[in-house]
Amino acid sequence: MITLLRQRLRRDLWQFVIWIGGTAMLAAFTVSAVNGSYGTETDRVNLLATAAANPVIMLFRGLPSSADLGAFTGFLILPFLAMMAAFMSSFMAVRHTRADEDAGRTELVAATPAGRVAPLVATIVHGLIANALLAMLVAVAFLACGLPATGSLVAGLGSGALGFFAYGVGLIGAQVFASGRSANAFGVWVMLVAYLVAGIGNALGTPSADLQRIQSAPLAWFSPYGWIENARPWADDNLWPVALCALVAAGLAAASVALQSVRDLGESLLPERRARATAGAALSSSTGLVWALTWPAILGWAIGGFVSGLLATSLSSVLSQAATQLPSVEQLLAALTQGGSLAVGAIVIFFTLVGVLAACCGVQIVGRARQEEAHGTVEALLATPVGRVRWLADYVAIATIGAAATVGGAIVGAAAGLAGQSAPDWSLFGDAVVVGAGQFVAALVFIVVTALVLTVLPRATLAVGWTLVGLATVVGLFGPLYRLPDWIVHLAPIAAAPTVTGSGTDVQGLWWLVAAVLIGGAASLALMRRRELAGDG
Template sequence: MILLAQRLRRDGVQLLVWILATAALCFSATAGVSEAFAAESERQTLLAVALANPAILLFRGLPSGASEGAFLVFTILPFLVLLGALMASFLAVRHVRAEEETGRADAVSATPAGRQAPFIATVAHGLIACVLLGGATTAAFIAAGLGGGGSVALGGALASSAAVFLGVGLVSAQLFRSSRAANSFSVGVILVAFLAAGIGNAVGTPSDDLTRMESSGLAWLSPFAWAENVRPFADDDARPILLAVGVSVALLTLAAALQATRDLGAGVISPRPGRAAASALLSRPLGLATRVSAGSLLAWVVGAAVVGALSTSLGDVIDEIATQNPAVTDMLDRLAAQGSMDQGLVVTFFVMVGTLAACFGVQTVQRARQEETHGTAEQTLATPVARARWLGAFLATALAGIVVIVAAAVAAATLALLARGGDPAILPDVVVAGAGQVLGAAVFPVLTAVVFTLLPRATTTLGWVLVIAAASLALFGALLGLDEDIVSLSPFAAAPVPAADGVAWNGSVWLVVLAVAGVASSLMLMRRREVATGG
């Protein structure tokens, strides 16, 4: 109980902000949908458009009807599950692997508490956080005027899916020796699950009235789809919640077994032994920053390449499945004059690529904070290396990595298009969308660097919050009825995109100004602040 109380007190503010912000999002989303799509006929039309162009379902929920509650779930549930997944997995890694990295776990294990008590306290802490998240969202929907049964079903779906990713985070904390690697693995699993649910829904079976979609078998491999198939405010089916609970119990059991058998501080997967002598690359700050970021860069490159390939390879599959339904065929004919579905698909997928690239950039700058708290930065800065040059090395690595990640996605999209014999006329759109997301993604490591110099302790939290908030605005803002000027505050939405008559430059100028000013400010501020070694 003492360890649990310590964890609750330590994470109190952070979890409170996370949970209340999610609840506030639910409440405001309900109001936004009610205002923007007040008439059922409007909701039916939008659902028909979504089912006629299933690419929309890749980044939205599972249509379950045109009622106000079911439509709200369609617009927002995947993002809510994403927030819960990140909250739970980060919590798990923070209180298991990060504690071992800092040496605090050694001190606790030397007391009568032993090795298992901290792990049990972390499991209890994580489950409490998941339940509170589900309860807060339930309360928000009820306060917004939605039905109690559907609100409870939605809260249960969110809590159970978050518990699954709590298990993922705990298992990854056992597998890897560093919290950075464990978090990267967890985020990778979350993104794969997100895409699996989206693709599984997109290739599902639409109803004849174009208001409901049945998920394909692929979707059922993802906890996101389990939450969506609860179908709150429509079916309120508890069976997917039971499935999620069963999987979370299995993952927690696996994590406990690994915790009991491995050495404290070690990971199940042993790191590759280092060289006896450092290479010339490590004699410079840029070489060091590149070396410590190489592993995570490879993981983000693979993820972006998969997303890029999907952007040009899913069009035929979606068209074939969509046109099997006469109502969908009719809707597609009416949409044909409104623009290219392939072009819209590319832009949507490359917003996700930009998000992945931004995640790498933020993670790389956060590495500077980790070097500082672990004391290794102090050793480096005790040499003739200047502080601005040291931070600049991480910034340069982050920005170069963003270019590499997006370039990998563009290359994968090109190869996928050529492999399926698609129309090469879409390739310029791929290049424009990719280049635009390089510009949008570059803003985030720069802003994280500014936070690092001004508020070092907030580097990790604010870095991820900025990316999540911007991605949610770009992907969900329009559907939630937000004003276009508000949506364009997201660098992902303000980035240049292909248009019917060339390139829509959007907010390119302010993105460039923000990036340049941020780099200059962070390097100038770094020259003046003291090195902080505390966590």
């Protein structure tokens, strides 16, 4: 088992550097940004009052505990540190289980004296080491920035505990689903839903009289994010919610071992969908083949878009009620929405999230082209009259359809949210269409840039594509909070996309986004004509 563990650690060395190092750097950067932007207690008190009055902010931040520098930092960044740990862990768990089975490596290892159990145990220990290292570096980053030791330790342990929880979710997904892609999608959606559940639980919580602290609603306790947020580092420093998260994570890991004992190697608890005896007419074209390979993923992203759009308009009445009950912070809320109504602000915030989902959908589909190339399956297709340019164009076209489906699902969800109200304001639907269209253009930028990387540096396609989405999300969503210069914030396509304000529609960076799409798309297709296929070596 030691040999297997060393192999996993060596294989994931750069993953550790990128994920764990990036998480620790984000923690340190947040403390620096808070000191620079909210250095006085008055600034922190005002922002916490705004958050207590605005459920939308509570959906995307942590749990307010006090205006102390440490607790305020935890409110801003703890859920996102935990989310980075969760994604890292889920992807690693699937990589060393279901993905290895897909590639045939697990069968070779099982034929040795290691058997079937030792590789899984080594994978579980690998996850423990990764998240323990992340917890330690996050705590050290906070300590180095001058925050109290106990709260720093609780924040680090909370991030690591939630990471190991996600590792357990990934291990379960690897046992249940028949492919690495399905297992990864399962892990991502479980953690995103858990994040949303905790956010809603916090938004429905009870604020204190001074608006500096919120008591979570019971719903938050159904999410691991709710557990670590209720540890309240630098305020209460409760370790028992962190211990609860770690205990459930250990239970998931143990369950994965039990599930592996009841299935055959290479199989899954959920059998693969039976294929038809004869191919449909759609599979007579390469475009139809790409659609057949990717439509389940598109459906999943479209459902995520629908839920986001539904929440965007469903919360409008809640926001208006909050402003009525707390007029002392109404001016602050109006500032957050750039002079627009609170309902419009909810649409802008949620549809920015929709833009991220649409970008993820597009990058995933173009990344699928790279996976087909690396596995050698595209060679059979290119042996037919289908050329390399047509092959790439098909993936870009289906990725565009996927991004459109995600945004379209959000717009339909916004309409459904309005239809469910007793006195809907249908002007909000027009705002949703405008912001959604802008975010669709932003998502196209990620699609063509990923396609361009595929033609120039094919082996870096997935890493660069997902890294760009992550950076744009951090800069676009957190940049204004950290008071970064506008020109830096608007480098993120989701922040430069057209939006609505109190004075109407602001096209912002629409024209450079359109230019980037046209130039990037044309360049990727032109360069694809001149390069050879690149394998996985």
